[in-house]
Amino acid sequence: MSNLQTLKFFVTPPHDCSYIKPAEAVTLFVDPQAEINRPTYTHLTQLGFRRSGTHIYRPHCEYCKACISARIPVEQFNLSKGQRRISNKNSDILVETIMPRLDEEIWQLYQSYISERHQDGDMYPPTKEQFDSFLVETNQETRFHLFRDSEGTLLAVAVTDQLEDGISAVYTFFSPYHDKRSLGVYAVLWQIEYLKTRREPYLYLGYWVKSCRKMTYKTGFKPLEILLDDNWVAATDDMIL
Template sequence: MRHSLPLAPQFYVTAPQPCPYLEGRMERKLFTALQGETAEALNNSLSKQGFRRSQNVLYRPSCADCAACLSARIDVASFRPSKSQRRTTKRNADLERRATSPWATEQQYDLFRTYLDARHADGGMADMDVFEFAAMIEETPIRSRVVEYTDDQDALAAVCLTDVLDDGVSMVYSFYQPDQAWRSFGTYMILDHIEIAREAGLPYVYLGYWVPGSAKMGYKSRFSGLEVFRKNRWQQVPDPEEVEADTHPLSTDPIAEQVANISLPGIRPAKG
């Protein structure tokens, strides 16, 4: 008997677990599988609604009593580099960018392990082995690229797993040489992805989540042209210092209401 995937994706909620960004709070995610012939269209649609991809899953924070995590992107046309960012670009002028198909290599994994051991030894990815790393890179049902940066000795210095959307590029995960802090790799790769999007005629660079007040996320707020997905729409952020984390216990809509308000490709949203 022939079976086909359901016309509409099914959404699920993860069990609560300690929040990695705000002490004393619990995080929860709303997620759905990314599979089948509609994977590309679904990824494009949900990325515009604050979702992120992790392998074949799309997820969005859906905490019971907090809405501090904001999906962030840069409007390429509005971006203007600061003096510090221009200096970062000059410091990395020796790097060569190379975009390849999503295929994991031993060189990438060695850099990944070096990065984790130095920066995130107690993080959730600390125990990833080479097979799990390969899955993270290669298990993508959509158009993805591995963007590698090599120095003038052809040594691998930084890597970013990047998705290509119909309206931009999404920086899924990046890692780099931790002993070259002077390069400011995190900032540089965002700057270069802005250039990648500009070269491709794409309007946005998706950065993942930004939590106002979180030191781990602070670097994302230093880019002009920043927009966040808040209250079901993208909003410009003229001054990140004025954005406060929304931790009110009534800040999050019920799950059923959240799902009902999600716009799906080829499916009209339910009328209220």
């Protein structure tokens, strides 16, 4: 089993940046042949790494530091009025937690989400092979949290990895036809409450990019901590607005 002292890291050639167009990015990733246990994965997450499929990576751009890791200290989290309204709107939702899988119901929801919300992204058009390699194939303790309304309709799926100090929110996809529910925000609120019941301290939200409009929702969760120069610090309004 690998640890940080024995891990090998590799650097990609420059490639198109997923967040800032038309910039190029460079990515540092962990040896995909290494066996990564939960403590090591937790430490990597604390250092700003993320997981996609079986690859664990971190931006490694020489002149750009726009991708900033963010996490919520759940015990200190303050629910805003708007978030309270969103929680109330979704009080009928029940959540089932399962092992990662791709069935027709989950696939249809994912396909609708990517096709309606992310036609400008590198995951469009969606394919089942892409879904498998991104979300089902995993070398970590991954779970799918299925959000259903009172009639049993699948509205959202939140994909998380278990860490030593909380969970990493890998990805969330949801129905693009229920905007009034604000399902993306509600999925985060549910994960915060989930962690509180387990007495685990952090929800890792992945990267926040100030210039990326689709990531502005992350700054609505307060307090928010961000990773600057390998140190987690409280995000102030001057930093994030």
